[in-house]
Amino acid sequence: MTVVLETRNLCKSFGGITATDNVTFKLEAGARHALIGPNGAGKTTFVNQLSGVLSPTSGTIILNGQDITNWSVRRRATSGLARTFQINQLFADFTPLQTILLAITERENAGSQWWRTSGARSDFVDESVTLLTSLGLADVMQQRVGSLAYGRQRLLEIAIAVAAKPSVLLLDEPAAGVPESDRDQILDVVDSLSADVALVLIEHDMDLVFRFAKSISVLVNGALFVEGTPAEIANDPRVRQVYLGEEELLHV
Template sequence: MTVVLETRNLVKKFGGITATDNVSFKLRKGARHALIGPNGAGKTTFVNQLSGVLQPTSGTVLLGGQDITGWSARRRAISGLARTFQINQLFADFTPAQTIVLAIAERENKGWEWFRPAGTRSEYVDEAVELLRSLGLSDVLDQRVGSLAYGRQRLLEIAIAVAAKPHVLLLDEPAAGVPESERDQILDVVSALPEEVALVLIEHDMDLVFRFARSISVLVNGALFVEGTPSEIANDPRVRQVYLGEEELLHV
C-alpha cells in the first residue's frame, strides 16, 4: 500500500524540552492507526506538526511523497489533510448546517463567492444534510452550535473534518470528555468513514483504541517507542512497563 503521510527525523524542541524526539513515521492509505502513549508523551505536539499548527525544529513531513514541512495549516488542509482538535474548535454562533455548508464551500473553492447567498447551492446543502445525518446530528442541524450538548459538539468536530473529504484524517482524542455511554457512537462514526481514508487516532481510552486500530504506535517522551499490531502491542512487556512502570516503581 502507498504511503500517504510520512515524517522523517521529526524534532520539536520547546526551550530545553524535546517534545518530539527524532520521529520517523509512515502512514499508509486506508490505515486505521492509533497513536498512544502516557500523558505528556508529545502526541498532540506531533499531530500539531503534521497538521501545520506547529513548525518542527528539524526534520521533514511528507504528504503523498511531497515535502510539506513549510506549508501552512491551510495549504495542508486543502491538500487533503484534515484534523479534529482535542479541545473543540467550532463556530459557536453558527448552526451545524451552516458550519458544514461553509466547510464544503471552502473545499470546492467557492469561499470567495460574494453575491450569491450561501445555501442556494442545493448540492452543498444536500451533502451537508447527508453527512450530519450519518453522524446522528440531523435533529439539531438548525440549532446554535454553542448550545449543543458536548457529545454532539464532538461529533460536529469530526463532521467538519470529514466534510473536507480528506485523504488523511487526524483525530485528536475524539472521545475526550464524552460520557461513557456516548463513546460507542463516536467509534461507530469513525469506523464508518470511507475505507480509503487514512485515519490516525489519538486516544487514552484503550478499549476504544483496541477496537478501532489495525496498527498502533506508542510514543514515549516524544520518541517513537514501539510500533505493531494491536495484539503485539498488548502483549509487549515494554509497553506494559511504560504504562504501568510508575506504579511498579511505587510498589517497589
Template sequence: MSDIVLSAQGLVKKFGGITATNNVTLDVRRGARHALIGPNGAGKTTLINLLTGVLEPTEGKIVLEGEDISNLAPHQRVRRGMVRTFQINQLFASMTPLETLALVVSQQRGFGASFWKPLGARAAVAERAEQLLQQFHLAEVMNQRTEHLAYGKRRLLEIAIALACEPRVLLLDEPVAGVPAGEREELLQTVAALPADVSVLLIEHDMDLVFSFADRMTVLVNGGVLTEGNPEEIANNHEVKAVYLGSDVEAMHAA
C-alpha cells in the same frame, strides 16, 4: 502510487533545552487506522502540531503523498488533504450544524463564504451537508445553535467538519475525551464507520477505542518512538505494559 500516504521522517522539536519530539519516524499507510498512544508528556500533541503545521520542526521533514510539506502553512496542508479534527470556535458556536457544514462544504468547493443566500442554487452543497448531517447523527439537531448541543454531538460535529474538508488523511485528536458515558456509543460507532478511503491517525487515551479501531499502533514515550506494531503485538509488549498500559492490557485486548 506509494502505499505510504503520510510520513514523518526524523522529526525533532526542541524548546530551548527541552527535546519534546526526538527523532520520530512514522509512516501512515493508505486506508490505515493508525493509533498514536503514549503516557501524558510523551510528545503526542507536539507531534500532531508538527504534522499539521502549527509548529515548525527543528529537524526532519513531513511528506504527504510524496510531497514535502514541512514548510507549508496549516491551511495549505488542509488543501492538500490532511485535516485535523477542529475544536468548535466562537464562529461555529453561534451557528447551527446545518449552517456550519454548508459553510465548510461551500468553501471546500470554491464557492467562498457567501453560501447561505444562494444555497438553493447550490444543490450539491445542500446535498453534501445533508449527507454529513445524516452520517454523523446530527439531523435531529441541525437547526440548534452549536453552543446548545450536547457535548457528544459537538464532538460529532467536529469530525463532520473535518470530513467536509474531503481529507485523504484525517487526524482524530482524542474524539471521545470528555464525552459522557451515555453519549459515547454513538461517537464510537461513527468513528468506526469512517470512509475506508480516508487514512486515519487516531490520538487517544481510551484503550477500548484504540484496540477496537486501530490496525496499527505507534507508542511514544519521552518524545520518541518506543515501538510500533499491530494491536496484538502492542498488547503483548512487556515494555509497553511497563511504561504505559499496565498489566491488564491483555485482558482488555482479549475482551
C-alpha cells in the same frame, strides 16, 4: 500499499524540552492507525506539527509525495490533510448546518463568492445534510452549536474534518470528555468512516484503540517507542512497563 503521510527525523523542542524526538513514521493509504502513549508523551505536539499548527525544529513531513514541512495550515488542509482538535474548535454562533456548509464551500473553492446567497448551491446543502444525517446530527442541525451537548459537539468536530474529503484524517482524542452514554455513538462514527481515508487516532482510551486500530505506535517522551499490530503491542512487556505507572490499561 502506498504511503500517504510520512515524517522523517521529526524533532521539536520548546526551549530545553524535547517534545518530539527524531520521529520517523509512515502511514499507508486507508490505514487505521492509533498513536498512544502516556500523558505528556508529545502526541498532540506531533499532530500539531503534522497539521501545521506548530512548525518542527528539524525534520521533514511528506504528504502524498510532497514535502509539506513549510506549508501553511491552510495549504495542508486543501491538500487532503484534515484534523480534529482535542479541545473543540467550533463556530459557537453557527448552526451545524452552516458549519458543514462552510467547510464544503471552502473545499470547493467557493468561499469567496459574495454575489451568491449562502445556501443557494443545492448540491452543497444536500451533501451537508447527508453528512450530518450519517453522523446522527440531523435533529440538531438548525440549533446553535454553542448550545449543543458536548457529545454532539465532538461529533460535529469530526464532521467538519470529514466534510473536507481528506486523504488523511487526524483524530485527536475524539472521545475525550464525552459521557459514557454518548461514547458508543462516537465509536460507531469512527468505525464507519470511509475506507479510503487513512486515519490516525490519538487516544487514551484503550477500548477504543483496540477496537479500531489495525496498527499502533507508542510514543514515549517524544520518541517512537515501539510499533506493531494490536496483538504485538498488547503483549509487549516494555509497553506494559511504560503504562504500569498509569493504570492497568492493557487488559484486553
